[in-house]
Amino acid sequence: MAGLNKVVSSYTEALAGLEDGMTLIVGGFGLCGIPENLIREIKLRGTRQLTVVSNNCGTTEHGLGILLHGRQIKKMIASYVGENANFEAQMMSGELEVELTPQGTLAEKMRAGGAGIPAFYTATGYGTEVATGKEVKQFNGRHYILEESIRGDFALVKAWKADSYGNLVFRKTARNFNPLAAMAGKITVVEVEQIVPPGALDPDEIHTPGIYVDRVIVGQFEKRIEQLTTRSAAAQV
DSSP states (O other): OOOTTTOOOOOHHHHTTTTTOOEEEEEOOBBTOOHHHHHHHHHHHTTOOOEESOOOOOOOSSGHHHHHTTTTEEEEEOOOSSSHHHHHHHHHSSSEEEEOOHHHHHHHHHHHHHHHHOEEEEEEETGGGGGTTOEEEEEEEEEEEEEEOEEEEEEEEEEEEEEOOEEEEEGGGTTTTTTHHHTTTEEEEEEEEEEEOTTSSGGOOOSSSSGSEEEEEEEEOOOOOOOOOOOHHHHHH
């Protein structure tokens, strides 16, 4: 990796500098648009005592959920438990510290962190447990709570395409939290399905500019479906 070229050739190089106790911002929603190979590399490394910020924690056997098997995550900052029995069990037993955050607030925490905004006011959560211990102010007759922005030591992102400068294009719903996560990392690592030469991407198609990206790697993805519902052939007649 030299100059403007941000492409790395191995997952070891992609996660160089990752240590126990760090905070990770991870893109994805359920199993859609998750950086699955970067997560798998963390599993193999055995990195522990992690604080992970993501919409949810994958499923019991896939995505971020695989890091719960070895108790590698100390704290989750997420919007919901989702399809993960281990997440639920560890949260209820007190083994896993969980900070449940409204989904829009979580997204804005990432965006604000990347934009250099230390905190913001939102009406979401006022009058609930979400507001416990937080500053409250009134604007135009409505109550708002102060939410601090968030940044991570690493941001792990999944994109569809990138050029070697790190400019990113996301595909459909796999975009979800990924552009926001990309903004919020001190080191942002992106795995993509394909890398194209500089100039091959139409500037109007770029969702995240390369200024936010530090490392890019090409991966292979299984693209699992979290919940699959089918109809029998008889029902379709």
